Amino acid sequence: MFTTAWTASPQLPAEGFTPNWSQEGFWRQSLRQAVRLTAGGGRVRIRLSNAYGTSPLRIAGATVARAGEGAAVEPGSVRRLTFGGDASAEIPARGLAVSDPAELALESLESVTVTLHLDAVTGPATFHAQAFATSHRAPGDRLADIGGEAFDASSESWYFLSAVEVDAGRRDAVALFGDSITDGFGSTPGANHRWSDLLAERTGRPVLNAGIGGNLLLNDSAWYGEKGVHRLGRDVLDQQGVGTLVVLQGLNDIGFSETGEQPTYKPAPVVEAGELIDSYRELIRQARARGLRVIGSTLLPFGGSDHWGEHAAKVSHEVNEWIRGAGEWDAAMDLNRVLADPDDPDRLHPAYDFGDHLHPNDAGYAVMAEALAELL
The missing domain is CATH 3.40.50.1110 (SGNH hydrolase)
Known part of the structure; x- marks a missing residue:
């Protein structure tokens, strides 16, 4: 039984309070976002929102890992996420996708990093404007990267990621x-x-x-x-x-x-x-x-x-x-x-x-x- 352990409410792409990537979107890039969970469990899954997308959103791949410093993740903790058994997903305009659960033991108040590979043009991105946390962007497929060196751009917004759930049974x-x-x-x-x-x-x-x-x-x-x-x-x-x-x-x-x-x-x-x-x-x-x-x-x-x-x-x-x-x-x-x-x-x-x-x-x-x- 899954419990939502973190959320960010989706917003329409906009200029917003601070510079962000929502209006330009993404293409041939990896997006890495770290969030802190408020419940722990042995399995984790994510929700991705295309609530304000006007065309389908392609997710070429996704991983979850324990967060490290900056854009780095903890070695040995990277897990590939699937969607209905597939490594990729296409989220309809105005739609939502929930990943399959991945085995990863996590504690309450521990931070996890979600990395998305976006190989096709996303168009304007559903996002959450004010994260008060740093998200990172890199060229190409960086799903498996342990270090954060390739992630050479940063933003204080969250994109597409709307929830992280764990099997806490709460x-x-x-x-x-x-x-x-x-x-x-x-x-x-x-x-x-x-x-x-x-x-x-x-x-x-x-x-x-x-x-x-x-x-x-x-x-x-x-x-x-x-x-x-x-x-x-x-x-x-x-x-x-x-x-x-x-x-x-x-x-x-x-x-x-x-x-x-x-x-x-x-x-x-x-x-x-x-x-x-x-x-x-x-x-x-x-x-x-x-x-x-x-x-x-x-x-x-x-x-x-x-x-x-x-x-x-x-x-x-x-x-x-x-x-x-x-x-x-x-x-x-x-x-x-x-x-x-x-x-x-x-x-x-x-x-x-x-x-x-x-x-x-x-x-x-x-x-x-x-x-x-x-x-x-």
């Missing part, structure tokens, strides 16, 4: 659903200090990160993914072994209308608390239909940020009061109060502020993980 995975705060913006890149990582360390449970930077509950966005009420099924409910959903989202719906003339935030309608509350109820309905426990979190303080304004303040206060007191969640978590500056509760505590008054730093994410661990 059904208590916790899925964190949200925007850039869940995605890990403000944490130290390469250090696995997102609150999902820290929660897995603290609880020993599988933790899935279903955050997308900039994501909204009510509207789709070219850069920031499909709206939350539409993507929940693919990014959380269809994953293996999820028992609890944690929702921390809505800040961008409230705040993008306050950010001024930044074109990536358009259209940015002015929303009311009732619209967000209706979307929370829809997430609760979908999750409960799959038998999940649902925890809602208040929105973090964001006074002084580019998302703050008179209307945003009013709506955020109304939304947070509903989350705290409505009784519609299985449990409610008040991260707003946990991370607030005691001298100005509308602002993040300076000790937890990444610097933009919107995102936590490593210390803030640790406090968030601790608060959630007490509810699990």
Whole structure:
């Protein structure tokens, strides 16, 4: 029985926050990506997403191995992956492929490297924009390479890889659903200090990160993914072994209308608390239909940020009061109060502020993980 041990929510190819390879795609190259698992097992398999591909995606070959330093892998750990018994796979446009299981003993919190050989033109690549980890690219077929010398280009995004599963037999995975705060913006890149990582360390449970930077509950966005009420099924409910959903989202719906003339935030309608509350109820309905426990979190303080304004303040206060007191969640978590500056509760505590008054730093994410661990 397989359990999802790592996820990244797929996004439409886009210029994004930082330079990436999604729009150019790949051709006659190998792509090597390392991810940290939150469950262990004796067999491993991967999910590859072509959710936003407009033509079939050819995977000429794939391997999985224990991660080494940089683009290197641990000698003796490389395993060839197959798809329905074949060494290659063709994933239809908008489709998904799941590899056959490969024998490889892995521990929880261990990092694995997935290498894909892409010998045909992929076209624009389904990806996850903000990995806060480094992916590597090399010319030709480098599936079996132990060293990383050939991988001469790097990116801080993930491509095609949407999940890694292990035969842990666990059904208590916790899925964190949200925007850039869940995605890990403000944490130290390469250090696995997102609150999902820290929660897995603290609880020993599988933790899935279903955050997308900039994501909204009510509207789709070219850069920031499909709206939350539409993507929940693919990014959380269809994953293996999820028992609890944690929702921390809505800040961008409230705040993008306050950010001024930044074109990536358009259209940015002015929303009311009732619209967000209706979307929370829809997430609760979908999750409960799959038998999940649902925890809602208040929105973090964001006074002084580019998302703050008179209307945003009013709506955020109304939304947070509903989350705290409505009784519609299985449990409610008040991260707003946990991370607030005691001298100005509308602002993040300076000790937890990444610097933009919107995102936590490593210390803030640790406090968030601790608060959630007490509810699990």
